[in-house]
Amino acid sequence: MDVKTIQLKKTILEDNDRDADLLRRQMEDQRTCYMNIMSSPGSGKTTTLIRTIRTLEEIAREEGREPLKIGVMEADIDSDVDARTIIEETGAPAVQLHTGGMCHLDADMSRQGLAEIGAGDLDLVFLENVGNLVCPAEFDTGAAMDIVILSVPEGDDKPLKYPLMFREADVVLVNKIDAAPVFDFDKERFRANLGSCNEDAPVFFISAAKGEGAREWCSWLDQQVRSYLDK
């Protein structure tokens, strides 16, 4: 199967923050809810996306609504396995963005991807950012919402060590929650650690692989997207 792979050009723009605000307004005007997913490598971003896309479809079907038109941009330093997986598992359009060794995406790189995926015809576009808890937090991608995923094996202390990432989060997903007993992950300790840098972000505990918690997370997300599109 052919996966469209885009080699991103390095941004020349000096002021990424201003460009990100511009992109956010453009997406609002064209009614595309653009969301940026960030996490460490291997925390389950792709599996979470697959589970999320399927559950959003289920919710729409049960409520007799048209499903959201969803697309996915998979950013990676190399390889196209993630875009391929998304297409095979969900049927959603997906493109692979190659960052050319860069450890993050900025607003202009996002814009290149959004153009390639045809965001104008989509309700919701997810960006799976490069797996990295540090640099992506420093670059506003112009997304309407920053979703941060932490997986249980990484430990409940991570907000103390990567405070900027957790401060930037609009919502936090704690994935692989079924492994909590094995890894001595304490939900309340995690909430306390998160609270030290972010008091506002809702937290959902999920197992993307097994489905636990997915319904609660996606009901919330569905509401956020619909209220964005109705603005």
Added chain:
Amino acid sequence: MDVKTIQLKKTILEDNDRDADLLRRQMEDQRTCYMNIMSSPGSGKTTTLIRTIRTLEEIAREEGREPLKIGVMEADIDSDVDARTIIEETGAPAVQLHTGGMCHLDADMSRQGLAEIGAGDLDLVFLENVGNLVCPAEFDTGAAMDIVILSVPEGDDKPLKYPLMFREADVVLVNKIDAAPVFDFDKERFRANLGSCNEDAPVFFISAAKGEGAREWCSWLDQQVRSYLDK
């Protein structure tokens, strides 16, 4: 307990590669084996260090040798929990290096840390680099050896996605190996994926928390360090 925390100054030097070679020669001349540990957040770098320091001591004791004089530099964007843990759990001297938001360490930042920890009196200094599978691979720290840790829950496909990091590795530790059945981690698939970017690095499968494989890894490491010191 007071942990010495050093705010690293940003490097002004243009040519990090040349500076790294210089630092490597300086460490060789003063007989300090300096090793750089890199991994994702939460893969168990600190736990691996504790297990490694203890096991190296055991090996020396059993063989009737003086234990190696070991120090640890804990690099982090924020917090000093790791240096504190090392001191409490092993008694080894440890300093905390704050990178001021930077996602990696370079040679000059390493030099600042090595001076602070008094590397001249130590046989072996470990740097626990910032948890990040991307950027630290791009900056030579001047270390004699690059140790890359991958943890089982991150998945056996990571060398495909972060090829530079795995290409730079002189040795790869696969940690949390006791969790392999839970996470469908296949050792042979991992070896094949690693082989696509690095055919030389030996691989050790360990559980730093439980001790599995630690002896084999540390016997190999002990030999590497002693042959370095005897050069």
